[in-house]
Amino acid sequence: MIVTRALTKRYGRTLAVDAVDLEVREGDRYGFLGPNGSGKTTLVRMLLGLVYATSGEIELLGRPVPKRVSEVLPEVGALVEGPGAYTHLSGRRNLALLDASGRGGGRRTRRRRIEEALERVGLAGVDRRPVKAYSLGMRQRLGLAGALLNRPRLLVLDEPTNGLDPQGIREIRELLVELNHNGTTVFLSSHLLAEIEQLCTRVGVVDHGRLVLEDDLATLRAETGRVLLGTPDAAAAVAVLDGRVEHRDGDKLLVRHGNPAELNALLVAEGVPVTSLQAERRTLEQVVLDVTGAGSDRFGGR
Numbered sequence: 001m002i003v004t005r006a007l008t009k010r011y012g013r014t015l016a017v018d019a020v021d022l023e024v025r026e027g028d029r030y031g032f033l034g035p036n037g038s039g040k041t042t043l044v045r046m047l048l049g050l051v052y053a054t055s056g057e058i059e060l061l062g063r064p065v066p067k068r069v070s071e072v073l074p075e076v077g078a079l080v081e082g083p084g085a086y087t088h089l090s091g092r093r094n095l096a097l098l099d100a101s102g103r104g105g106g107r108r109t110r111r112r113r114i115e116e117a118l119e120r121v122g123l124a125g126v127d128r129r130p131v132k133a134y135s136l137g138m139r140q141r142l143g144l145a146g147a148l149l150n151r152p153r154l155l156v157l158d159e160p161t162n163g164l165d166p167q168g169i170r171e172i173r174e175l176l177v178e179l180n181h182n183g184t185t186v187f188l189s190s191h192l193l194a195e196i197e198q199l200c201t202r203v204g205v206v207d208h209g210r211l212v213l214e215d216d217l218a219t220l221r222a223e224t225g226r227v228l229l230g231t232p233d234a235a236a237a238v239a240v241l242d243g244r245v246e247h248r249d250g251d252k253l254l255v256r257h258g259n260p261a262e263l264n265a266l267l268v269a270e271g272v273p274v275t276s277l278q279a280e281r282r283t284l285e286q287v288v289l290d291v292t293g294a295g296s297d298r299f300g301g302r
């Protein structure tokens with residue numbers, strides 16, 4: 001759906017995007033994660049033909065960008081940095097203006113399309129107000145409604161939850177998952193680790209303009225070879241496991257063992273009751289820390 005090769009953007013002395021090879025596959029919910037100023041917005045703008053690359057190549061839905069961007073844009077929904085809107089008009093009116101350059105159809109079809117987009121983002125009820133009376137979160141939703149008008153195959157969203165409260169963030173997340181289940185590929189940028197971890201199936205991490213990591217979240221969050229064990233008789237468990245317990249916190253133990261089922265069988269055979277067992281996995285935060293070498297404080301936690 002999106003492929004870039006050695007994609008580079010230089011602003012004078014600043015290398016905003018540095019030889020990035022990106023691959024977003026059909027069906028992905030791809031999270032493009034990086035701290036502020038790492039080049040996310042610049043890359044998203046290049047994908048949409050809004051900024052010209054200094055060098056490198058872009059393919060969107062199999063076609064080269066910017067050369068054939070006009071052919072792909074009707075199949076792409078985009079939300080880039082601060083949704084633009086005519087603030088004296090209502091959200092519905094703004095969508096109608098946007099829709100006029102879109103898929104066409106009769107008046108009823110258009111009206112239905114706009115209603116549907118407003119409903120999807122939870123703005124159907126509040127729409128008589130002019131956009132200048134909207135909160136930032138509502139404007140963000142309106143921007144998303146605009147991106148949905150074309151029923152796009154691909155959504156490209158730059159920091160889509162900016163300005164939303166936790167409830168709003170959850171609603172957008174649920175909406176994006178639902179759209180994705182119905183066949184839309186989702187590419188979004190964010191500086192929020194937790195957001196990407198909760199929403200995405202695939203992650204690209206950018207740092208100082210370079211893509212330092214790209215992989216499926218499930219692969220990145222591999223098991224660590226340790227098991228979190230809960231038992232009311234921790235002392236007995238420690239005795240049975242003989243040196244394999246790395247950490248103990250009350251009735252919770254961290255045990256070096258690759259197989260929770262085997263560990264369970266072993267403990268039960270020795271008469272040690274087990275209340276919970278879970279293979280430990282790396283968090284995205286640990287993964288990001290490993291590849292960037294820097295403190296994760298540069299990436300927002302939530």
Ligand SMILES: Nc1ncnc2c1ncn2[C@@H]1O[C@H](COP(=O)(O)OP(=O)(O)OP(=O)(O)O)[C@@H](O)[C@H]1O
Nearest residue numbers: 011014016034035036037038039040041042043191
């Ligand atoms: N039009 C421009 N002219 C000069 N420098 C720019 C321009 N746009 C971006 N930059 C620089 O390029 C680098 C990457 O910026 P970019 O906005 O792409 O990062 P970002 O990851 O999207 O950050 P943020 O989340 O803060 O928007 C920064 O150093 C920025 O100052």
